[in-house]
Amino acid sequence: MLYALIMAGGKGTRLYPLSRSNNPKQFLKIINNKSFLRNTVDRIKPLVKQENIYVVTNKDYYEAILSELPEISRENIFVEPSNKETATCIGLSAVKLLKKDQDATMIVLPSDHYIDGKDAFLDTLNQGVDIVQRRRGLVTIGIEPTRPETGYGYIRLGERIGSRIPSYKVERFLEKPNLEVAKDLIIDGNYLWNSGMFIWRADVFLREMQKYLPKMHERLMNIYTKINTEDEKKVIEEEYELIEGISVDFGIMQKTRKAYVIKSNFIWDDIGSFEALSRFLANYRGNNVSGNAYMEQSQNCSVFGSKKLIIGFGVKDLVIVDSGDVILIMDKNKDQEMKYLVNKIKNDEKLSEYL
Template sequence: MLCALIMAGGKGTRFWPLSTEEKPKQFLNLIGDQTMIQMTVNRIKPIIPIERIFVCTGEQYVDLVKEQLPELPDRNIIVEPEGRNTAPCITLSAMIIRRYYPKVNMVVLPSDHLIKDEDKFRNTLIAADSFIKENDQAIVTLGINPTRPEVGYGYIKYGNKILKSNDFNVIKVDSFVEKPNLENAKRYLKKGNYLWNGGMFIWSINNVINQIKMYSTDIYDALIEVMDINEEMLQETINKNYQNTESISIDYAVLEKSKDIYVIPSCFEWDDVGSWESLDRYRDKDESGNILVGKSKVIKANNNLIISSNNSVIVEGLSDIYVIENDGKILVGHKSNVANIKELKNII
């Protein structure tokens, strides 16, 4: 049996002003008609029923989760009192999921990724789940075959030990590598045994809790009450103890220390939608290369990014610019500088 944890507590600052602290990018429809979190849930529903899908988010986003995922049971919304990075988030969620499903495998997914070939993605998850059923002390991560020398992602270096699961290669991880500079990214691409780290993991629920107990004792000790406390006291206990956890990523807390980690090289099209440039890669464009979202129109204009959330925006006779209208703000600039848009936040 497979459960899913979707992490949805991020504030999405890289997409300001479209993404705000009140409504971050996982709750926006950046790529298509669905929001990012809706896409994430609908992507896995064919293999994981909604009652086994859990969302961990901040208290300020609970209403947004309920609004956008009305089928999700209330008990499946795990509320973090504050953001403490991914290790406390995953530990808390694993302990809560174990209350209802004590012997399941769990897949951990970010809420704001784009995956194009969904059938291939689901088949990869099924293969990982099958591998964990046969190797319950192992951790499987999905590594993305790199298509360019990307400096914005971490990498997974894999070794020579290759196993099989459902016709998928499952390869022993050699090491996790931090985001490289451009020279190293080109070298990784050329060497061929490096994959992008997509931040997606599959493990047994009991194994992840044991791994935290072994390698991040402070987090385990702070949250251990969560597994056995009665339902009426659960959120109060979380609120009291969560502040005592170390703020650390699951990569540093567990993955870089664990001895039994494997990767499945995954060839589905993937992007973490972490930059404005990613919209340029994946959003539909008109015949003149313009991306138009909301009440946006262009006249004799080319290669522009125009996003309007509330008011009409019309661009005439201009090329290679961005116009972002949201939350009472209008930002206009050269499209080549869109990656630096968040630097304008302190000016407005």
């Protein structure tokens, strides 16, 4: 049977201070009047039955998800005791779904993407499900690059397989490149952005984990034996203490020989940074602006205003964010260093209340 797994446990630190530990990015209503999480669920509903939509998160966001998604039952929210990267949260979800259904096929979706072109999106996922069933592979969705992006991973296309939407064996994954390498990848023409959306059978994914992350696999299978018993929660907490977290890209996708990629034709954005978010703001005198702002003799700034009037006079290449109790003023070139900044603030006890 087909299941959707939505990953909604991240803290969205790259959009701080709009995104906070108690109100992370997936709950923000920035682009339209619905949260990223709400949009993700609504987008997958035509393909996956509501009772087969699952969310994996951490304990801090459990109640918020119940409130945001009242139609999703409590049993469909998988709770991690701590964040241990994507391979772990997907692995935990895989063993839970496999316990429920030995033929479970998973569509794994981040909760914070922007997608335009719903029909094309669903067509792509349908083709991915077909590849998974016929080839028993691990399928990822690739996006044709439109610019030399340093914030995304890239996928090099291998042999094309016979599919209506262009689909390929994955030749290799390339992690976030510097600007010059990213420019070369665009010119090469054989690379796609790695969207972080995946499709696979739960049993196939776990077998690949057994090959490449055997210790994690052992911990998760210990959990598998206790699912639906009174010891389940306790064993999950114990095993999570022992798991060394790693991303699914580093841990499995870069190593497996079963990886396939579909070249999608819908519009996609990660919204993982202020630069990305700025693409959805209104243009105002050569700047990208939302909220209450006035810009004079200023250019290429991204301004996220609120109740206070933000005036930019004679400035350029800045990100300015008013989130009420925190005002951020940042060089645009520091956009990919927000996690570093948040960690520095976290280490200062006097500032921790602002996270």
